[in-house]
Amino acid sequence: MTYCVGLKLNKGLVFMSDTRTNAGVDNISTFRKMYSWSLPDERVMVLLAAGNLATTQAVVSLLDERTKAPDERTVSMLEVPSMYQAARLVGDTVKEVIRQSAPVGQSADAFGASFILGGQIRGMEPRLFMVYPEGNFIEASDDTPFFQIGETKYGKPILVRAYEPDMSFEETVKLLLVSFDSTLKSNLSVGLPLDVLFYERDSFRIGYQRRIEGDDPYFRTISEGWSSALKSAFKSLPDFTR
C-alpha cells in the first residue's frame, strides 16, 4: 500500500508521502512517491502517487516526456495553462497507461493508481486535486481541505479533528507526522522514510523539502510524545458511571 496526504492551508500547500512499495509482505522496496515540477517564479506542481508502481512510474515518465530525447522535451506539466488542465493531463495519462496495461487479460483494477496533485501557477490561486484511476478528479474545498490516498483510515481521525486552515507549516508537519505515525504503527505496507514538501502561497518555488528517516529525532519525539499525550488526553475525560 502507500500513505500520502496533500493539505491546503491559508499559507500554502503541504505534502507528505511514505516510501514503501510491496508485492506481498515478503517483497518490499523503497520508492519515492513524491514528484515535483517547477519553473521558478512561474509555477510549482507536486504530485503524490499511490497504487500500482508500474502505473505510477509510467504516468510520471510520460508527464516528464521521458519517451523523447532530453533536448526534445517540452515537459507538458510545465506548459499547461492552469492547474485544472494539469489535473486533466494527469487523469488522461493514467487512463492511457491503464488502458495499455489492461488488454492482456487481467483486471484493470490491478493496474489502478490514484494521485494527489497540488500547485500554483502565477496569476492563479494554489489548487489541490485528487485524481482517480478512472482519470476524473475532484478539487479540495474549504469543507474538505485535504486529500489522502492509499491506506487512509488509521490516520484520518486526527486530521479531521486537528486541522485548522491557519496552521503554520511547522504545526502541519507535526499533524502529518502524528497521522503517519498512527498509520505506520498499524499497516506494514506503509513505511519510513517519509518525504515532506512545503509550498508557500505566491512564492512560485518549492519552499522546503526533506526526507524524514526512521531515526529522525523529531519524528521519534512525535511518535513517543503522541502515545503519552494521547494517554493523558484519554485520562482527562471522565470515566463512565454505571
Next chain:
Amino acid sequence: MTYCVGLKLNKGLVFMSDTRTNAGVDNISTFRKMYSWSLPDERVMVLLAAGNLATTQAVVSLLDERTKAPDERTVSMLEVPSMYQAARLVGDTVKEVIRQSAPVGQSADAFGASFILGGQIRGMEPRLFMVYPEGNFIEASDDTPFFQIGETKYGKPILVRAYEPDMSFEETVKLLLVSFDSTLKSNLSVGLPLDVLFYERDSFRIGYQRRIEGDDPYFRTISEGWSSALKSAFKSLPDFTR
C-alpha cells in the same frame, strides 16, 4: 458495515457493538449485533457478529436451536464443555450456513460473517475468540488482548495506545466510546445506538448491559470532550523546526 470490539481485562470481558446494518447507503436499518447465553453461576457467553445479516441471524438462530420446538431445545451453547468447543460450534455453524447459501451461484464472500465470542465456564478461565467466516478461529492473548470486527481501522490506534490490562470497567467503556466515536465520525455504515456488556471474571452472570443512544449525555461528553482533549494533546507536542 459494523463495528464490534471484544476486550479482555484482568477484571473480566467487555463487549461493545454498533447496531447499523446497510444494503447500500440508501437502505439502512437497526439490528442488535450482540447476543448472549447464560446459565447463572455456571457460564456466560457473549457473541458479537459482523458481516452478512442473513448469515449472522441464521448462525444465532441455529445456536439457539430455534429450528426446534421451544420445549425440545437443549441449546448447545449452554451445553458445550468448554469455551474452545463453543468457538468450534460457532465456526462450524457459520461454515454450514455459508455453504448452504453459496451453491446458488453467488460468491461465498457475499455471505461472509465474522464473530467475536467471549465468556467463561465455571472451573475455567474467561476466554475471548475471533471466529472467521471460514469457521476457524483465534484466541486473544496478552499480546493481543482485544478483537475488532467490521470497520476496524479508524478506531484501532486509540485502542492500541490506551488499553491497559488492569483498566476498570468504567475506564474501558470510556476507551471503547472514544474508539467508536472515531469510527462513527468516519464511516456512515457504523451507527448509533451502541450496545455495551460487561462480564466480571468468576461472576458467572452478566454484570452490566445497556444500550447507549445518540442522545446519551455521557456519550456526548466523550464525543465532544475527545475532540478538544485531542487538540490539546496535539498542541502539547513541540512543533517541527526547519
